[in-house]
Amino acid sequence: MKKEKITCKEVMKHVCESLGENLNDDKCVEIRNHLDSCPNCREYFKSVEITIECYRKYNVQMPEEAHDRLMKMLGLED
Amino acid sequence: MEEKQLIEKAQNGDKKALAELVKNYEQTIYNFAFKICRDKNYAEQIMQETFYSMVKSLHQFDYNSKLSTWLYRIVANHCLMMARKVRSRPFVSFDDDEENLFEEKYAADWNTIPYKVAENEELKNILDNAIQNLSPDYRLVFLLRDVEGLSTEETAQVTELSIPAVKSRLHRARAFLRKEINQAFT
Numbered sequence: 001m002k003k004e005k006i007t008c009k010e011v012m013k014h015v016c017e018s019l020g021e022n023l024n025d026d027k028c029v030e031i032r033n034h035l036d037s038c039p040n041c042r043e044y045f046k047s048v049e050i051t052i053e054c055y056r057k058y059n060v061q062m063p064e065e066a067h068d069r070l071m072k073m074l075g076l077e078d
Numbered sequence: 079m080e081e082k083q084l085i086e087k088a089q090n091g092d093k094k095a096l097a098e099l100v101k102n103y104e105q106t107i108y109n110f111a112f113k114i115c116r117d118k119n120y121a122e123q124i125m126q127e128t129f130y131s132m133v134k135s136l137h138q139f140d141y142n143s144k145l146s147t148w149l150y151r152i153v154a155n156h157c158l159m160m161a162r163k164v165r166s167r168p169f170v171s172f173d174d175d176e177e178n179l180f181e182e183k184y185a186a187d188w189n190t191i192p193y194k195v196a197e198n199e200e201l202k203n204i205l206d207n208a209i210q211n212l213s214p215d216y217r218l219v220f221l222l223r224d225v226e227g228l229s230t231e232e233t234a235q236v237t238e239l240s241i242p243a244v245k246s247r248l249h250r251a252r253a254f255l256r257k258e259i260n261q262a263f264t
Contacts, residue, residue: 009180012180012253013180013249013253016179016180016248016249016250016252016253016256017245017248017249019252043188046188047188047256047259047260048252048253048256050188050189050191051252051255051256051259052224052225052252054191054201054205054259055113055205055209055220055221055224055225055255056224056225058113058202058205059109060108060109060112060118060121061105062104062105062108062109062122062125063118066108066122066125067101067104069122069126070100070104070122070125070126070129071097071100073126073130074096074100074129074130074133075093076093076096076097076100078097
């Protein structure tokens, strides 16, 4: 039986499932080949990576007073 | 001093060692709590509760996991408790429309987006809103795995989920957040 060609939607699902996993199975090879030849899916892949990067870069600094209140509450002031 | 020595000393009642451990992790815990609840007051409250729990139960820490993984489990529980207490909006449900997560329209230029995070309040609002539409269980998995960089196995350990459940929540969260940001910029 002839194997169905992988669809863009399947590739997008796979990108979301497997990004960051170190997978070298047949499916991943097929996905990588598809990404090489499909600009739309490459763009999708990149946009998922950028989404994650945005949340990684969005950090907040703990205020100094919050540190002082924490140590006081725990009875660990200097 | 190495972390293992600090833990042993703290377990034996050394307050200086305990203070050192708290200082080593307070910023990480505060930041993580903020990322789950997107509110600085709640983040401070959760951080205090987390370290209070840590001090109370440090004698039970048995090195079966890293201290950081153990702390993530404590802070995650406090975050979920807080989220249940202050729930103020409905969360997106993935039951019926998972297919809609994978749309094929694109914002004008994704490449410029990450450079806006540090100084752009509009983008911060978009990121805050998008993640707050996810239920805290999904937020937790996305933040632990993708943002904090825990492995899938560690994320499963912290959340007490199976590995397939972690992967399922992760892929839905990634697709949903990407779609929300895409829509905000289209």
